Amino acid sequence: MDVELIEIRDYLAEHPPFDQLPDDLVAELPRQITVRYLRRGAEFPPVGEEQAVWLLRTGAVEFRDGDGELMERLSEGEHHASPCSGGPTLPGQQGKVIEDSLFYVLSCSAFEALREQSPAFSNHFEKNLRARLQHAITQLQQHRGSSSNLMHVEAGSLIKRVPITISADKSIRQAADLMSRERASSLLVVEGEQLIGILTDRDLRQRCIAAGVDVARPLSEIMTANPQTLDSHAPAFEALIQMTRLHIHHMPIVDQKNQLKGIITASDILHQHNLNTVSLASTIRHCQGLDCLVEASQQLPELQAQLISNGMNAQQLTRALSAVTDGITQRLLELAEETLGPPPVPYAWMVAGSQARREQTTVSDQDNALLLSDDAQPEHDKYFAELARFVSDGLAACGFVYCPGDVMATNPTWRQPRRVWRKYFDKWINSPEPMALMHSCIFFDMRPLYGDLELFKGMQQETLAQCKDNTIFLSHMAANALQYRPPLGFFRQLVLIHDGEHDDSLDIKHRGVIPVVDLARVYALSGGIAAINTHDRLKAAEELGVLSHDGAQDLQHALAFIATLRARHQAQQHMDGMAMDNYLRPDKLTRPERAQLKDAFSIINTLQQAMAARYQTGRMR
Amino acid sequence: MLGTWPLNLKRKRELARLGDNPLREYYQRPFPSSRSDSRALEFVALDLETTGLDPQQDVILSIGFVNVLGMQIDLASAQHHLLCPNREIPEQSAVIHCITDDQAAGGKRIEDVLPQLLQQLAGRVMIAHFATVELTFLDRACRQLYGAGFSIPVVDTQRIAKRSLERQGQVIRGSDLRLAECRRRHGLPHYRMHNALSDALACGELFLVQQAQFDCRKAVALKHFL
Numbered sequence: 147m148d149v150e151l152i153e154i155r156d157y158l159a160e161h162p163p164f165d166q167l168p169d170d171l172v173a174e175l176p177r178q179i180t181v182r183y184l185r186r187g188a189e190f191p192p193v194g195e196e197q198a199v200w201l202l203r204t205g206a207v208e209f210r211d212g213d214g215e216l217m218e219r220l221s222e223g224e225h226h227a228s229p230c231s232g233g234p235t236l237p238g239q240q241g242k243v244i245e246d247s248l249f250y251v252l253s254c255s256a257f258e259a260l261r262e263q264s265p266a267f268s269n270h271f272e273k274n275l276r277a278r279l280q281h282a283i284t285q286l287q288q289h290r291g292s293s294s295n296l297m298h299v300e301a302g303s304l305i306k307r308v309p310i311t312i313s314a315d316k317s318i319r320q321a322a323d324l325m326s327r328e329r330a331s332s333l334l335v336v337e338g339e340q341l342i343g344i345l346t347d348r349d350l351r352q353r354c355i356a357a358g359v360d361v362a363r364p365l366s367e368i369m370t371a372n373p374q375t376l377d378s379h380a381p382a383f384e385a386l387i388q389m390t391r392l393h394i395h396h397m398p399i400v401d402q403k404n405q406l407k408g409i410i411t412a413s414d415i416l417h418q419h420n421l422n423t424v425s426l427a428s429t430i431r432h433c434q435g436l437d438c439l440v441e442a443s444q445q446l447p448e449l450q451a452q453l454i455s456n457g458m459n460a461q462q463l464t465r466a467l468s469a470v471t472d473g474i475t476q477r478l479l480e481l482a483e484e485t486l487g488p489p490p491v492p493y494a495w496m497v498a499g500s501q502a503r504r505e506q507t508t509v510s511d512q513d514n515a516l517l518l519s520d521d522a523q524p525e526h527d528k529y530f531a532e533l534a535r536f537v538s539d540g541l542a543a544c545g546f547v548y549c550p551g552d553v554m555a556t557n558p559t560w561r562q563p564r565r566v567w568r569k570y571f572d573k574w575i576n577s578p579e580p581m582a583l584m585h586s587c588i589f590f591d592m593r594p595l596y597g598d599l600e601l602f603k604g605m606q607q608e609t610l611a612q613c614k615d616n617t618i619f620l621s622h623m624a625a626n627a628l629q630y631r632p633p634l635g636f637f638r639q640l641v642l643i644h645d646g647e648h649d650d651s652l653d654i655k656h657r658g659v660i661p662v663v664d665l666a667r668v669y670a671l672s673g674g675i676a677a678i679n680t681h682d683r684l685k686a687a688e689e690l691g692v693l694s695h696d697g698a699q700d701l702q703h704a705l706a707f708i709a710t711l712r713a714r715h716q717a718q719q720h721m722d723g724m725a726m727d728n729y730l731r732p733d734k735l736t737r738p739e740r741a742q743l744k745d746a747f748s749i750i751n752t753l754q755q756a757m758a759a760r761y762q763t764g765r766m767r
Numbered sequence: 768m769l770g771t772w773p774l775n776l777k778r779k780r781e782l783a784r785l786g787d788n789p790l791r792e793y794y795q796r797p798f799p800s801s802r803s804d805s806r807a808l809e810f811v812a813l814d815l816e817t818t819g820l821d822p823q824q825d826v827i828l829s830i831g832f833v834n835v836l837g838m839q840i841d842l843a844s845a846q847h848h849l850l851c852p853n854r855e856i857p858e859q860s861a862v863i864h865c866i867t868d869d870q871a872a873g874g875k876r877i878e879d880v881l882p883q884l885l886q887q888l889a890g891r892v893m894i895a896h897f898a899t900v901e902l903t904f905l906d907r908a909c910r911q912l913y914g915a916g917f918s919i920p921v922v923d924t925q926r927i928a929k930r931s932l933e934r935q936g937q938v939i940r941g942s943d944l945r946l947a948e949c950r951r952r953h954g955l956p957h958y959r960m961h962n963a964l965s966d967a968l969a970c971g972e973l974f975l976v977q978q979a980q981f982d983c984r985k986a987v988a989l990k991h992f993l
Contacts, residue, residue: 151968152965181842248972
């Protein structure tokens, strides 16, 4: 026999997982297949028959759980392999043919033989969803081409040598000697293991020689004390933005335990990168007015599209976009202070929501608040109201629409001294009503961006300590975290939203991203974890044992995949000259992508169920 | 609806007068009873590509067949044979079947293929779309090679389709009964290829659909399809 079953061979060769098979195996495959036809209403797979892999050629099949809830839908070109692969079958789960269907059926023994012969094919049936998803993420990125741009590179990886440290009691001359000997342009000043300052060439010039300071004096007199540091896992891009903002050229890098890893310089970074992505941050730094900021922010969609097409993943991308938004916000605050004069009492400008989590996309609204020193008096509010108005209007002009829920510093409720904020948190934690839960979701994802950052520090620890063991509050947060469910029966038009404008599309933000963000928040609160970035929260939760290793890894991969699909969708919209949104069209996805998205959804579903069981959220609804 | 008993009578008659040849072997296996449950029966979906419709003048170009076991098609049993005709292929039919003289020249002789086909058909029911072509050409070939005619219980998917349309009170045009059109009505996939095996398979799939139109909880006697 030569080409006679070519139709069937070609069909198999186009559909996963058979598309993973080498040509010679696909060519032999049709002979191992039986063709079956089941009418609408038939049980699937038919009872009392040998177990097999069923590839749906035409028609449709549904699986429902014991309660009749739709679990999964098979559409044309998709297969049902769990009887052979030992995949998950829920108790009571029942399949039914809902349209007359033609199947290509492969026996389990033939299936096993294929798995043995082709690792790529076998990988598809990896019981471990995570391994599959990881593979998918890599493919998604490879697909987009790779690049050595700054978002791919972690700041820590740019460290060229072991840190050159010196203790604070050494003299300026000794420091200069060490720098010459080591050919270093900076030294890290330590006390024991602790980083307490940094000394650079510039300090020697400006603070010593030009100022006429005796070189026998201790170097601590001319060093910069308590320098800004950066986590070694932060993207190099962020280091550059921070350095431009602070007008510094050296950035000490620490690990997550705050241990000193080394130092990177602006030129280390500039060597590494392609300038387009960073010039925007620098433009923003030097903007003298709103027009300039508006113009700079208009480049954000283009930046997003560019970074995605350079192969950046979603986490890196949202970090970059959040950093740019941070830059715009900071610049607006500086301009506001220039206009309004210095603040009457210390304050911290707080960002909340996705910007705070560093998970922003171009399509984001502004969530912000003002945390004032407890010294603030009623008459000071005029200043802060104007400051808030200036920044909020500026952000709106830059394309960050006003928060629909009015969670902005322009709202007097969210422009309060520290003690009032403490009361807010007390109230939310102790009487978790629906509104309180909504506010908790927003304000537990909050970080100080500008002003007196210390104001927030103690407060976060206090509130975290408060909710850590408050099971009632945590249970409510858990129930709240389960309100957005991933669409398991995503395929065909069943669960797509129908609101006219977004017909046949999937709200990937609410059905994919938010469920993970919400889960991670509950883990963080139950473990007293200060991190607010979702990936960081999941990592920390794993380390603390709040979340299993598998759960943490699975969720991170699911989120990475979903968010990358979303970012790519938005980039495509931008390239097509459309406004960016969160409505993904399933028909724009490739078959493997749909299969992987299904995996990601089922991971989220599993962890949501685990959370529901743990907090008995069923009782609350 | 005569059932298969007249066929079995004829079979025994031929058996008595035939010498030792593949057709005799074929006739040794009784035809299934028309009362048997079709879902427990074995069928062979068969398609012949020929140079025309007249068995006296035209010849078989290729033969494709595949077994249907009750409600499933077993692709492992699929066979496809190109035959070498002893004369030129008329241009018209080459266009339909995309078989050129060169291809056919690499083919086999009918006397080498027919024994395999008869072996597979023995004791089974033949499925074909407009089975007259298959029946008349095989009959002619058997007479020439083995000195007796060919008979077999036949399920003609075209006739079943016609009956079903008639029952629905539809006006039937000739094109409604074409294999591709019958498949399309039932939502079966469109096959681009047009060769004897893919047509045999296409016909076999159509039969699965036609069989499924009956209540699947009850046995359906073969006679409903004859």
